[in-house]
Amino acid sequence: MQKTALITGITGQDGSYLAELLLAQGYRVVGMTRRTSTDVHERIQHLVEDIEIVSGDLLDQTSMTKVVQTVRPDEVYNLAAQSFVPTSWDQPVLTGEFTALGATRVLEAVRAVDPAIRFYQASSSEMFGKVTEVPQRETTSFYPRSPYGVAKVYGHWITVNYRESYDMYACSGILFNHESPRRGKEFVTRKITDGVARIKLGLAKELRLGNLDAKRDWGFAGDYVRAMWLMLQQGHPDDYVIATGRTHKVSDFVRIAFEAAGLGSYEPYVVVDPRFVRPAEVDLLIGDPSKAKRELGWEPEVSFEDLVAMMVAADIDRVAAAHR
């Protein structure tokens, strides 16, 4: 029997990779999008013939319940969120509505329609924030450092609570930073590779960044969506840290990206701009993915160095094509 998956946030980076993975597994894939005045869904443009799109919004319980009722999925992946950390200081209430209460609305829709539907919540390493343990694992306590991180802690615990209260198959994937050529350009990795491409092609002279000393455990988004799917295929629901187990400074990413483009040292090009420094920083993230390896058989396939090279090459190609 063909399975049906409903993805909220299908137009985002992860939604596009997850849709590709599920289509390859033979799923009927339904993506939920919110109404906009333009129809720009560039990350899923290549999939429009193969997926179904339904309209709904995390802010609206009626639409969420109607979507789940109409689609009747076997699995729901709740990827939709206000996902950019700096915006969460500018729009803390809206971030809470999307990223925290949004998860409750999806869970409520599932519970009302059919509590047997399997549910995935996109939790985040931002929940560890000012870390209390190195490396961070499933049992590490949370200390979020932004309204986004606080909202994700709520989304995490409401998922655990619905699992325990209603015996639902609800899982939370605590995913560390994952990137790709489809990453939004506001996030640091893509901002760097896009900036490197513009400098390489003579379209820009400098790249303005914030804190170069922050450390992140960066992986490839295509590897991480496989972990989401694996979590919903087990005998029982649980929560998993998904990470590479390696950490790098932002300055390491910058250095390797400039080298990959053949530009040499980054120092003449990079300007530290206080506008990009955050009110409270997450200084160090490094995850311990051993539970995911042991129980899901999951391991990342793309290395940090290959990820940087992949993103630089894709941006040089894209920027060059746009200016041809």
Ligand code: NAP
């Ligand atoms: P992303 O590219 O920012 O995509 C976010 C998605 O959420 C977009 O499809 C967006 O739709 C949708 N969305 C936002 N508000 C919505 C609303 N009110 N109703 C319906 N849809 C809404 O994020 P991502 O990188 O793919 O991440 C996917 C999820 O994983 C997010 O929840 C993120 O917080 C979480 N996460 C990401 C990482 C990472 O490193 N990427 C790590 C840990 C956790 P529009 O296209 O209409 O804006």
Ligand code: GDD
């Ligand atoms: N965005 C951005 N822009 N970040 C910068 C810049 C800059 O110019 N300069 C330095 N940084 C630093 C930030 O201060 C942060 O320490 C690090 O680069 C990573 O920033 P982002 O790429 O914006 O990601 P994030 O770690 O805040 O959040 C991402 O990962 C989370 C998982 O840990 C997002 O995808 C979240 O949605 C996700 O939950």
